[in-house]
Amino acid sequence: MTASDVLLQLDGVSMQYGHGETAITALAGVDLSVSRGELVAVMGASGSGKSTLLTVAGGLTPPTSGEVIVEGHWLSQLSARELATLRRRSLGFVFQDFNLIPSLTALENVSLPLELDGWSSKKAHHPARDALGIVELTDRAQHFPSDLSGGQQQRVAIARAVVGGRSLILADEPTGALDSMTGELVLRMLRSRVDAGAGGILVTHDARHAAWADRIVFLRDGRIVDESQPSTVSSLLSGLPA
Amino acid sequence: MSVRQSLLAILNQGPCYGYQLRAEFDRRTGSTWPLNVGQIYNTLDRLERDGLVQKADIDADGQNYVEITEAGRAEVADWLGSPVVRTMATRDELAIKLAIAVTLPGVDIARVIQVQRSATMRTLQELTRTKNATADPESSDQLAWLLVIDSLIFAAEAEARWLDHSESTLSRSRAAGLAAPLPLNTDVPKRGRPARAVQAGA
Structure with a gap:
């Protein structure tokens, strides 16, 4: 693995809210990296620091200490404008409640990050259509979010997260509002984007969904307490047909 | 016991011989719980004893076929129509x-x-x-x-x-200070089966 394969690196990242005796430590010295083609699940109880980790990794909040490095850029050294540009070009967020703009069509929602980055809407529609194709929603491009099912809305959100070659997907409980089968379809889409060369963090409290990841990190009280990786030998399933 | 009823349900499709039954069970359960042929024959013996299957033809290759009886068909219907009851006795x-x-x-x-x-x-x-x-x-x-x-x-x-x-x-x-270890009980139990608990107030 080369340095350029590492999309995200957290080095000794700590995050404290408040000061003095009332200070709350949300993250305490977290080291984590995500490479191209890798999906890392972050698990932990409520209040363990999962969502804080995602907002810090996505440059939405600067950490109290430590460094966040996205595609080789040290976020602490970027101006607000540079940080906003990096976020638009490199990072895609997927939230539990989809966060689509109701007055825009699926295609317009997916085009939006590119248009905010200065693309004309005509030019932005082309990669947006490609992204909708990836999540198998080409035929829903002109639909408004209210005309789409929850699973379809989340697939639009994934298309928005990867449009224009953005490579790092940060997903916060993306299946939380979906039924079991629809959730699985959304994870399958997420997984296939990562297999195609993106990288991702999947925050979830659901073990079955975390199992889609290559690595699973457990957070407790803001610290990584354990990491799981699948074993290389599948002894368990030797009898099952492939 | 599900192997017994599963084999019976497969036999409900038509007569089978031992190896064939094993293959049918495997392909219908993804080979997740492989059965050896000895288990199959033991189960068939018991099913025959209970009147749920009976011996059928022997083919040109010498395979002994077994077929389901009416009582066997009723047992299959009963199995599919009833819930699987999980017993608390299974040790986890x-x-x-x-x-x-x-x-x-x-x-x-x-x-x-x-x-x-x-x-x-x-x-x-x-x-x-x-x-x-x-x-x-x-x-x-x-x-x-x-x-x-x-x-x-x-x-x-x-x-x-x-x-x-x-x-x-x-x-x-x-x-809450509740997770203290449990020391050995110095009130050593007597050998043999424990005495029946005395009813309160007796």
């Missing part, structure tokens, strides 16, 4: 391990849970990968396999959730 190795560990001095129970959760998650990852590597089912034996693997996935998920829950329970108990 992990529950026993945690129950004992929590009573012992000097055991880092959080670590025990963590080690187990990592193993459970690895299992879950392997199952998920295997499932994902498989295309959508195109035949009923593939569909049967999918149901089996989903059952293993949901069982592993339930174990992971139970471990999370146990961890929280322990942490709350520890905070």
